[in-house]
Each structure stands twice: as structure tokens, then as C-alpha cells.
Amino acid sequence: MNDDCNDGDDDADDDDDDDDDDDDDNCSLEGNYLNVNMSLSSKQKATVKDFFSKMSTRSDDIGAEALSRLVAVYPQTKSYFSHWKDASPGSAPVRKHGITIMGGVYDAVGKIDDLKGGLLSLSELHAFMLRVDPVNFKLLAHCMLVCMSMIFPEEFTPQVHVAVDKFLAQLALALAEKYR
Amino acid sequence: MVEWTAAERRHVEAVWSKIDIDVCGPLALQRCLIVYPWTQRYFGSFGDLSTDAAIVGNPKVAAHGVVALTGLRTALDHMDEIKSTYAALSVLHSEKLHVDPDNFRLLCECLTIVVAGKMGKKMSPEMQAAWQKYLCAVVSALGRQYH
Numbered sequence: 260m261n262d263d264c265n266d267g268d269d270d271a272d273d274d275d276d277d278d279d280d281d282d283d284d285n286c287s288l289e290g291n292y293l294n295v296n297m298s299l300s301s302k303q304k305a306t307v308k309d310f311f312s313k314m315s316t317r318s319d320d321i322g323a324e325a326l327s328r329l330v331a332v333y334p335q336t337k338s339y340f341s342h343w344k345d346a347s348p349g350s351a352p353v354r355k356h357g358i359t360i361m362g363g364v365y366d367a368v369g370k371i372d373d374l375k376g377g378l379l380s381l382s383e384l385h386a387f388m389l390r391v392d393p394v395n396f397k398l399l400a401h402c403m404l405v406c407m408s409m410i411f412p413e414e415f416t417p418q419v420h421v422a423v424d425k426f427l428a429q430l431a432l433a434l435a436e437k438y439r
Numbered sequence: 440m441v442e443w444t445a446a447e448r449r450h451v452e453a454v455w456s457k458i459d460i461d462v463c464g465p466l467a468l469q470r471c472l473i474v475y476p477w478t479q480r481y482f483g484s485f486g487d488l489s490t491d492a493a494i495v496g497n498p499k500v501a502a503h504g505v506v507a508l509t510g511l512r513t514a515l516d517h518m519d520e521i522k523s524t525y526a527a528l529s530v531l532h533s534e535k536l537h538v539d540p541d542n543f544r545l546l547c548e549c550l551t552i553v554v555a556g557k558m559g560k561k562m563s564p565e566m567q568a569a570w571q572k573y574l575c576a577v578v579s580a581l582g583r584q585y586h
Contacts, residue, residue: 324564327564328567328568330564331564331567332567332568332571349564401548404552405552405567408552408553408556409555409556409558409559410559412557415552415556417473417474417491418473418491420470420473420474420552421473421474424474
């Protein structure tokens with residue numbers, strides 16, 4: 260996943276005519292702060308637990324929708340699902356897997372005070388077996404935030420948004436812990 | 440040049456038809472300043488940004504949210520020439536305003552979340568894809584003249 264939209268390095272080579280490479284892809288959301296540790300305050304941890312509790316009746320739907328949106332908005336992510344008959348948005352395997360992932364996220368909420376320790380085996384799974392490029396965690400997190408906003412527009416305030424965003428970033432860091 | 444299918448153009452127009460710029464502009468900028476507080480660095484002259492409540496109540500933030508979202512809408516009428524449409528604005532943001540172009544991406548993330556909150560599931564995955572492609576093209580154009 261390249262950083263086309265934010266990369267200034269290409270511009271020196273560009274002329275002003277059409278060039279197809281830098282505009283076509285969806286922006287990478289990785290930013291620089293995937294690797295920066297912004298830990299959660301106790302208030303933010305409480306906010307996350309509270310919101311996820313409110314969300315629990317719709318968590319399957321949010322998980323299924325989020326993964327559907329991941330493959331729709333960032334089609335390159337389908338490369339991880341080439342073993343499925345159908346990896347299109349809304350397909351049965353995508354929805355089912357979205358629910359599985361959301362289950363993992365809920366599990367992580369319960370381990371919010373020690374994500375690295377609590378997610379050790381999941382991190383090993385992702386590092387040695389699944390080998391999902393960690394940039395994709397951020398993409399999925401964004402899709403989850405969009406779904407949360409869609410389904411809980413009143414509750415997903417800026418304060419909840421920042422806490423959940425930080426939590427998902429910490430979760431991603433914990434998942435990538437064993438990668439190298 | 441960015442290639443748009445007919446469906447993508449329809450999706451982008453559909454999303455814009457649901458956006459009240461006077462409402463969504465302020466909401467998106469407020470959210471950006473709260474969720475990514477380092478973005479406040481560009482608004483030293485806006486007065487009180489010290490708390491979330493101050494940000495939400497700040498009239499300069501609201502006004503600027505409208506300006507920014509109006510600028511984002513310009514591309515809708517120039518979908519086949521987005522780069523040239525934003526060339527002057529890109530120079531402005533680079534040479535006068537000195538805005539790190541990563542901030543355009545952050546604002547657009549917040550805007551997408553605000554719009555998703557307004558549209559609910561009416562924003563289908565395909566619509567979200569087209570909408571984010573549109574924002575990505577504008578963000579790219581705005582960053583293009585930086586040197």
C-alpha cells in the first residue's frame with residue numbers, strides 16, 4: 260500500500276500533463292502515527308468500554324459492514340482473501356469474517372489495560388501465519404469508525420471518536436508487536 | 440488525470456446532495472481539531488480552542504469549516520481537471536499558510552465520518568469508495584504544488 264497522496268517525492272519527475280499513477284489510488288491512511296505510542300488516559304479507557312457496551316447489540320452488523328467497506332474502498336485488501344469464492348462487499352464470507360474480527364476487537368476491549376500481553380497469541384498468528392501488512396489495520400480501523408458513526412450518530416461524538424481511534428491504533432500496535 | 444466511471448460520478452453527486460455545507464463544514468473542522476489536536480497549530484488567531492466546548496462554540500472555527508468544505512465542493516464541477524482547479528489553492532496552502540498536507544487527509548477523514556453520521560446506511564460501501572476517491576483526488580491536488 261503506497262502513500263501516493265501524501266508523497267511529495269514524485270512531483271519532481273512529473274510533468275504537467277496527465278499522469279496516471281499518483282491520483283488513482285485511494286489515499287493511504289497509514290500516516291506517521293501508526294508507530295507513535297499515544298496511550299489512553301483512564302478516562303478514555305472508560306469512554307471506550309462504555310461505547311463498546313452501548314454498541315454491543317449491533318456489533319455483528321458493524322463488523323460485517325466494516326469489512327465490506329474495507330474491500331469496497333480499498334480493493335487491494337481483497338488480496339488477503341483470494342481463497343474465498345466471493346470477496347465482494349456484502350458477500351457471506353466477508354460478513355462472517357467481519358463478525359469474527361469484531362469479536363476479536365471486543366476481546367481486546369476487555370484487555371485494554373495490557374493489550375500487548377493480552378494479544379500475544381493473536382499477534383503471533385498475524386505475524387507468522389496471516390502476515391497481514393500492518394498498514395491494513397489502520398484502513399480497517401477507519402472503516403470501523405465510519406460504521407460506528409453511521410449506526411450510532413448521536414453517541415459517536417468527537418470525544419468518543421478520539422478515544423476509539425486511539426484504542427484501535429493501540430490494538431494495531433499490539434497486533435504488529437511480533438512482526439519483527 | 441483521475442478516471443471516473445458514470446456510477447462514481449453519480450455516487451459523489453448523491454453524497455454532496457445530502458451535505459448541508461453550513462452544518463457539515465463546522466462539524467468536520469471541530470471534529471478534526473478535537474480528534475487530532477495538533478491541527479490546532481494553524482488556528483492561533485482563532486481565539487479560545489482550549490477545550491472541546493470552546494472549539495465547538497468558536498464562531499471562527501465554524502466559519503472556517505464552511506470555507507474549507509466549500510473549497511472541497513469545487514471539484515464537483517471540475518471532476519476532470521481537479522489538479523488544475525486546485526493549483527492556486529495548493530500554492531496558497533504551501534507558501535502562505537504553511538500547512539502540512541497530511542492535515543488535508545485528517546480533515547477529510549473527519550468529514551467522511553461526519554457525512555456517514557448524517558447518511559447512515561444510505562452511504563453504501565460503493566458510495567463510500569467513490570466519495571473517498573473524490574476526497575483523495577482533491578487532497579492530492581492540494582498537496583501537489585508543495586516543494
